[in-house]
Structures are given as structure tokens and as C-alpha cells.
Amino acid sequence: MADFGGTDLEAFRAEARAWIEANFPASLKGKPNPMIREERATPSADQEAWRKAMGDKGWGVPTWPAAYGGGGLSPAEARVVQQELNRAGAYNPIGGMGVMMFGPTLLEYGTEAQKQEHIPPIVRGEIAWCQGFSEPGAGSDLASLQTKAVDKGDHFEINGQKIWTSGAQYADWCFCLVRTDSTKKHEGISFVLFTMHQPGVEVRPIPLIAGSSPFCETFFTDARAEKKDLVGPLNGGWTIAKRLLQHERSGLTGAGGGLGSGGRSLEDLAKEYVGVDEQGRIADADLRTRLVANAINFRAFQQTAVRAMMEAKGNAGPSSATSIMKNAGTQLIQERHEMTLEIMGHQGLGWEGEDFTAEELGAVRGWLFGKAFTIFGGSQEVQSNIVSKRILGLPDLTQSK
Numbered sequence: 213m214a215d216f217g218g219t220d221l222e223a224f225r226a227e228a229r230a231w232i233e234a235n236f237p238a239s240l241k242g243k244p245n246p247m248i249r250e251e252r253a254t255p256s257a258d259q260e261a262w263r264k265a266m267g268d269k270g271w272g273v274p275t276w277p278a279a280y281g282g283g284g285l286s287p288a289e290a291r292v293v294q295q296e297l298n299r300a301g302a303y304n305p306i307g308g309m310g311v312m313m314f315g316p317t318l319l320e321y322g323t324e325a326q327k328q329e330h331i332p333p334i335v336r337g338e339i340a341w342c343q344g345f346s347e348p349g350a351g352s353d354l355a356s357l358q359t360k361a362v363d364k365g366d367h368f369e370i371n372g373q374k375i376w377t378s379g380a381q382y383a384d385w386c387f388c389l390v391r392t393d394s395t396k397k398h399e400g401i402s403f404v405l406f407t408m409h410q411p412g413v414e415v416r417p418i419p420l421i422a423g424s425s426p427f428c429e430t431f432f433t434d435a436r437a438e439k440k441d442l443v444g445p446l447n448g449g450w451t452i453a454k455r456l457l458q459h460e461r462s463g464l465t466g467a468g469g470g471l472g473s474g475g476r477s478l479e480d481l482a483k484e485y486v487g488v489d490e491q492g493r494i495a496d497a498d499l500r501t502r503l504v505a506n507a508i509n510f511r512a513f514q515q516t517a518v519r520a521m522m523e524a525k526g527n528a529g530p531s532s533a534t535s536i537m538k539n540a541g542t543q544l545i546q547e548r549h550e551m552t553l554e555i556m557g558h559q560g561l562g563w564e565g566e567d568f569t570a571e572e573l574g575a576v577r578g579w580l581f582g583k584a585f586t587i588f589g590g591s592q593e594v595q596s597n598i599v600s601k602r603i604l605g606l607p608d609l610t611q612s613k
């Protein structure tokens with residue numbers, strides 16, 4: 213398929229537009245993506261039909277190989293699909309951790325049998341995955357993890373505890389880091405997969421300050437992982453984990469996708485809450501300057517992310533540079549949340565009640581959840597360490613992930 217603009221791409225655009233027009237239910241136009249939180253909420257018939265259509269087409273993961281059900285498109289064609297979805301007011305119903313981090317990692321490190329088994333259900337949006345990495349004593353220093361997997365012949369028996377496991381209460385499967393050799397640190401870790409629907413797995417949701425419970429404590433008591441679901445070599449899981457984290461960081465901020473650009477623009481909000489001067493500009497000159505600076509940085513971030521994606525074409529995927537992008541992107545997200553509250557003033561501080569609009573109630577929750585962006589996927593300080601060590605070549609003074 214053609215990679216650049218021109219006739220081929222325009223023909224493909226016409227094809228994509230026609231397919232979306234024929235398959236995207238009109239009732240969903242402009243609606244938020246119900247799959248984004250991986251909640252196994254009961255979908256409407258139209259939501260289900262749209263997930264199935266996109267899943268069968270493979271366009272939810274447009275650049276994944278067609279051999280496993282993916283779209284098999286070039287990056288340029290994938291961008292066209294996204295543009296045409298935007299144009300039609302349609303969301304991509306295929307997402308979650310399977311798409312963002314586990315799938316790309318398995319495509320790189322899995323056996324043919326593992327790919328055939330696990331990739332197609334991700335492509336069709338049928339299976340929700342969760343990430344069993346962090347433990348109470350192993351966050352930034354992830355390689356200190358203690359959850360043990362013991363070889364029982366045809367399977368591994370797993371005992372231990374994970375924490376902050378996002379979406380564990382909705383997940384069907386877990387990709388998990390386990391200790392298979394206690395005499396070594398990084399070289400004693402393996403990467404295994406197992407179903408969450410088994411007696412040895414217990415999940416306890418943890419309430420978050422933002423009001424919901426997006427993550428859990430997850431306990432394993434004689435849980436079972438089949439031998440065929442060991443990814444990579446025994447005790448070779450650390451390399452795979454690092455790769456997966458690069459995909460996670462890249463997915464969190466890739467092309468500005470995670471930058472919370474939904475809802476009204478900050479400029480529109482400011483005009484309403486702060487007012488305008490006689491020239492129609494936002495009345496507060498200092499706020500105006502900061503909004504413009506954020507907008508410029510946001511645009512530059514998006515352009516850089518797209519350029520990085522184009523440059524990575526033909527390479528093996530994301531690199532340590534994702535740590536730079538994660539820090540830059542999360543800083544922008546947090547700035548936008550801060551400014552939203554500042555613009556709304558005391559109306560942006562409501563938690564409940566009829567005195568506040570849904571947008572105002574959402575703003576304070578968004579601001580609180582925004583704090584998590586500089587923690588998950590590896591904290592801001594840890595990303596700075598990675599940049600120092602792996603990109604700037606400064607002396608290695610830490611053992612962080």
C-alpha cells in the first residue's frame with residue numbers, strides 16, 4: 213500500500229469514507245467512547261454493532277498485521293482512517309491495554325501460536341487485559357517484585373500481590389511479571405499470561421480521590437498460568453517488560469491522543485467565565501498569554517509526536533525517547549487541568565449539587581485524576597532518570613524501570 217500522499221491515498225480515503233458511512237450507526241455520532249474505561253458495561257445494540265464492524269475490519273488497530281486480523285495498513289493510511297472517523301463524529305471502539313501495550317509487545321516477542329491465540333480477540337475488542345506489574349514494595353524499582361511463580365510441570369503456580377492494577381475488576385486476562393529465580397534481580401523475572409477468571413485470583417478495587425475506582429489490589433493464591441503462556445524465555449521477562457513500558461508511555465501521549473483534548477477548548481471556557489475585552493479577546497492579559505503558550509506547546513507536542521511516529525517507521529517501534537514525550541505530554545495535560553480550574557474560579561471547585569454544571573463537576577475530577585499522569589507508566593522523576601542514562605549518557609546511579 214502507498215505510504216505517502218497522492219492518488220493512492222485519496223482513493224483509499226474515498227474507500228474509508230464510504231465504509232464508515234455504511235457501517236457507523238448514526239445514533240452514536242459525536243458520542244463518547246464507551247469502551248475507553250474497559251468497563252464491561254452492557255453495550256447498546258448500536259455500540260455492539262460498531263465494535264463488531266471495526267473489529268472484523270481490523271481498523272481498530274489499523275497498522276497491525278492482517279495475518280492476525282489487524283488492518284494491515286500503512287501509517288499514512290491509518291492516519292486517513294482516523295481523519296475519516298473524526299470527520300464522521302465516530303470513535304474507535306477497539307482499545308484498552310491489549311491495544312496500547314500488550315498487543316504490540318506480543319507481536320514482537322510472542323511465539324506464532326501465542327500471537328494466533330491472543331491477538332485476534334484484542335483486534336475484535338472481545339478481551340480486556342490488565343497489567344500485573346506494580347507491587348506494594350515494587351513501583352519505580354519494579355525489578356524488586358516478589359510475586360512468585362513456581363514450576364509445577366505443565367503450569368506455573370503463582371502466589372503474591374500486585375497493586376494499582378488498572379481495570380483488574382473488569383479484566384479477562386492479565387499480563388504479569390513474576391519472580392522465577394530469587395537468586396537474581398532483573399534476570400529472575402518472567403513474563404506470563406493467565407486468565408483472571410480463576411479461583412486463585414482475588415481483586416479488591418481501591419477508591420481514587422477523583423471519585424471512581426479505576427484500579428485494584430490483586431491477590432494471587434495458587435493461581436495458575438499455563439506453560440504455553442510464558443512469553444519469551446524463562447527469566448527473560450525484564451527485557452519484555454521494558455519494551456511494554458515504552459509502548460505504554462508512547463500510548464499515553466502518542467500524537468497528543470492522551471492529552472485530554474475532549475470537551476470545549478480552554479479559550480472558549482475563558483471567554484465565558486472570564487469575559488472578553490472590547491476587542492473580543494479574553495479579558496485577562498496574563499491568562500491569555502499562558503493560554504497561548506500552552507496552545508503553542510500543545511501543537512508542537514502533537515507535531516513532534518507525529519514526526520517521531522513517521523521517523524520510527526521501519527524501525528522496531530518506540531524507544532527511550534518515549535520518556536521525553538511522556539514527561540512533556542503529562543506536563544501539558546496537568547497545565548490544562550490547572551488552567552481549567554483557574555478559569556472556572558469557585559465554580560470549578562464543586563464536588564456535587566445543583567449549583568454546578570456537569571462540565572464544572574467534571575473539571576475538578578479531571579484535575580484530580582490529572583495528577584496520576586505523572587505517576588503511572590513510570591513516574592516523572594523516573595522518566596528523567598531514563599533520559600539522563602539512556603539518551604544523555606549520564607552516569608547510572610539508579611536501578612529504576
Ligand SMILES: Cc1cc2nc3c(=O)[nH]c(=O)nc-3n(C[C@H](O)[C@H](O)[C@H](O)COP(=O)(O)OP(=O)(O)OC[C@H]3O[C@@H](n4cnc5c(N)ncnc54)[C@H](O)[C@@H]3O)c2cc1C
Nearest residue numbers: 343345346351352376377378584587588589590591593610
Ligand atoms: C492511576 C494509576 C494507574 C496505575 N495502573 C497500573 C497498572 O495497571 N498496573 C501496574 O502494574 N501499575 C499501575 N500503576 C502503578 C504505577 O506504575 C506506579 O505507581 C509507579 O510506577 C510509581 O511506583 P510507586 O507508586 O510504587 O511509587 P514509588 O516508586 O514508591 O515512588 C515514590 C516517589 O519517589 C520517586 N522516586 C522513586 N524512585 C526514584 C528514583 N530512583 N529517582 C528519583 N525519584 C524516585 C517517584 O518518582 C515518586 O515520586 C498505576 C498508578 C496510577 C497512579
